[in-house]
Amino acid sequence: MKDFTYLAPTSVPEAVALLAEHKGSTKVLSGGTDLMLLMQDGVFAPDYVVSVRGIPESNVLSYDPNRGLTIGAATPLRAVETSPMVREIYPQLATAAGEIGSVQIRNLGSFGGNICTATPSADGVPALISLGAVARLASVRGEREVPLESFFTGVRKTVLEPDELLVDLTIPAPGPRTSGTYIKLDTRPQMDLAIVGVAVTLSLAADLQTVEKVRIVLGAVAPTPIRAREAEEILTGHALSDSVLAQAGAAAARAARPISDVRSSAEYRREQCDILTQRAVRQTAARIRGN
Amino acid sequence: MKMPITLRINGEDYDITVEGRTRLLDAIREQCELTGAKEGCSTGDCGACTVLLDGKPITSCMCFAVTALGKEITTIEGLARNGELTTVQQAFIDRGGLQCGICTPGMILSATALLEETPHPTKDEIRFALAGNLCRCTGYQKIIESVVAASEAAK
Numbered sequence: 334m335k336d337f338t339y340l341a342p343t344s345v346p347e348a349v350a351l352l353a354e355h356k357g358s359t360k361v362l363s364g365g366t367d368l369m370l371l372m373q374d375g376v377f378a379p380d381y382v383v384s385v386r387g388i389p390e391s392n393v394l395s396y397d398p399n400r401g402l403t404i405g406a407a408t409p410l411r412a413v414e415t416s417p418m419v420r421e422i423y424p425q426l427a428t429a430a431g432e433i434g435s436v437q438i439r440n441l442g443s444f445g446g447n448i449c450t451a452t453p454s455a456d457g458v459p460a461l462i463s464l465g466a467v468a469r470l471a472s473v474r475g476e477r478e479v480p481l482e483s484f485f486t487g488v489r490k491t492v493l494e495p496d497e498l499l500v501d502l503t504i505p506a507p508g509p510r511t512s513g514t515y516i517k518l519d520t521r522p523q524m525d526l527a528i529v530g531v532a533v534t535l536s537l538a539a540d541l542q543t544v545e546k547v548r549i550v551l552g553a554v555a556p557t558p559i560r561a562r563e564a565e566e567i568l569t570g571h572a573l574s575d576s577v578l579a580q581a582g583a584a585a586a587r588a589a590r591p592i593s594d595v596r597s598s599a600e601y602r603r604e605q606c607d608i609l610t611q612r613a614v615r616q617t618a619a620r621i622r623g624n
Numbered sequence: 625m626k627m628p629i630t631l632r633i634n635g636e637d638y639d640i641t642v643e644g645r646t647r648l649l650d651a652i653r654e655q656c657e658l659t660g661a662k663e664g665c666s667t668g669d670c671g672a673c674t675v676l677l678d679g680k681p682i683t684s685c686m687c688f689a690v691t692a693l694g695k696e697i698t699t700i701e702g703l704a705r706n707g708e709l710t711t712v713q714q715a716f717i718d719r720g721g722l723q724c725g726i727c728t729p730g731m732i733l734s735a736t737a738l739l740e741e742t743p744h745p746t747k748d749e750i751r752f753a754l755a756g757n758l759c760r761c762t763g764y765q766k767i768i769e770s771v772v773a774a775s776e777a778a779k
Contacts, residue, residue: 338625339644339690366668366686372645373666382644384691411680435756436734438668440680441687523755524669 335378343387345471345500352496353473355381361498362386363407364441366434367450390500391445396422401506406445406499410457414439423504424620425513425532429460432517435524445499448484451491454553458485459532460515462558463548464504472497485557510545511536512620514613518605520596527553528597529605531585533613541622542572549581549610554589554602561585564610573618581614582607629693633658634702642689649673651689652699660700660729664758671757674730675699681734683756700729703736712736712774721770723761730757735771744775 342348352359358380362368371377385391391405396418404413413419414431433439433447433456447457448468458481466481472494481502484491493499513534519525530552536545547568549561564584571577591602631638633656640655652658652675661684664672668686675684676698703710712735715721722728731754738745738753745753750771751764759767 334645336625337644339688341690362688362691364686365688365691366683369647369686369688370667382688386691434668435671435683436737436753437671437674437681437683437756438686440677440682523752 334372334375337379337382339382339384341384341387343389345388345390345498348383348385348388348498349472349496351381351383352498356496359383359496361449363391363443363446363449364409364438365446366438366442367446385445385498388500393501394419396506398506400503402426402504404444404502404504406448406501407443408445410434410439410442410444410447411436413444422507423460423464423513425460425463425515425534426504429456429515429517429532432456432515432523432527444502448481448502449491449493449499451485451489451557453488453556453558454527454530455558456515456517456527456530456552458558459530459550459552460513460534461502461504462550462560463513463532463534464507465534465548466502466504468502469500470494470497471500476500482560488556507534508536508546510538510541510621512617514617514620516609516613516616518609526596529553529589529591529602529609530558531606531609531613533610533617535614535617535621537618537621540572541618544568544571544573547614549585549614551585551589551606551610554591554606556590559588559590561588561606561610563588568614573614578611578614582611585610627690629690631656631689631692631697632695633697633699635696644688644690646689647685648675648687648689648692648697649684651692652684652697658699658701662726662729664726669756669758670727671730671734672727674733674757676733676737679737679740681737681756698733700732703732710736711777712739712771715774715777716767716770719766719770719773721762721767727757727759727761731759731767735774738771739775739778743778745771747772 360379362384391407410430420427564581586607662672664670668683673685
């Protein structure tokens with residue numbers, strides 16, 4: 334690959350100043366497990382690589398019952414996967430983190446990189462969107478917050494400006510009777526891309542039957558991760574029954590716009606959106622009920 | 625752009641010269657002449673290049689050398705003390721957990737890190753921890769048995 338000047342800022346202002354100064358010829362480095370491949374293939378050939386691993390805000394993993402969870406853009410996936418706090422309060426995030434690559438990859442890779450690489454099958458994204466994650470972006474023009482749901486515009490395309498940095502993600506604290514599940518369908522237990530990814534975050538009413546709130550997010554079945562809004566509407570305000578779940582599953586399948594590729598056919602992906610949506614909702618409800 | 629850096633490997637400082645694009649794997653093998661870490665795929669898929677960075681397994685082919693500044697790197701060469709093999713290394717020999725040996729440094733380092741965190745893992749936990757280390761020779765069973773044996777020897 335082409336050589337570059339390596340820059341390691343230790344604050345967000347320093348980082349965004351560098352991105353502005355060298356605008357158009359920079360890439361931001363987090364874990365490097367995607368960027369390294371893209372640079373080896375010549376997809377990117379930046380003159381400057383700006384590492385964010387030395388920026389404190391980009392390496393946090395902290396929870397506060399009022400503010401919720403903050404994950405730095407460069408926080409290693411392995412830290413999220415193994416954190417007792419994340420596993421208890423946001424199990425769908427711990428699962429999603431653990432589905433990416435291998436232990437070695439997860440000791441380097443990050444949600445920030447997963448998000449900014451923005452492949453349709455990115456495993457971190459559905460769970461984060463289902464939790465209402467908000468991305469904090471920074472540039473010399475200031476900071477802005479973008480709901481992660483609005484961050485993706487196409488395959489490997491995001492709203493990030495060329496001189497803009499993803500600093501961290503904030504996830505609201507869950508209300509009562511709330512939990513989530515991420516299911517990744519793939520052919521290997523690890524080290525594989527998703528054929529379909531389904532994330533559900535669900536809140537049940539006090540009767541533990543009626544759905545108060547639900548978000549269903551599908552990955553790998555459209556150019557970007559998508560909400561299955563019709564499926565969500567079918568469930569919201571209704572008691573969970575086999576027939577309601579079947580209707581929601583069918584709606585999730587309709588929301589998908591999958592392609593056929595080396596991993597799977599479009600038909601199979603659509604079918605799996607139905608099955609896995611139902612499964613993810615059932616598993617989440619069981620966890621909330623304490624089964 | 626060439627720049628001098630110091631990498632701390634197996635408790636020793638190595639003063640070397642690298643470029644921004646120099647991978648940690650190449651710095652370790654070429655400049656530091658520690659050839660235990662292997663290049664199997666150059667895409668982070670096979671784990672033959674595994675080293676420990678502050679005790680955590682990483683694929684060194686996926687890492688620029690400059691990003692390892694200030695960290696403790698452990699390679700396979702750093703495990704044995706005064707010629708005495710570790711429990712994990714001895715278990716791989718005793719149980720036949722290797723054939724050609726190319727995957728072995730990575731396997732042993734991943735297994736070593738696993739046993740630090742989980743001293744008595746189940747076979748499933750071992751498979752999960754070693755999922756990033758591919759072997760073309762053994763069919764994995766004897767590798768799993770070696771890690772089990774190592775965990776039992778340490779009891």
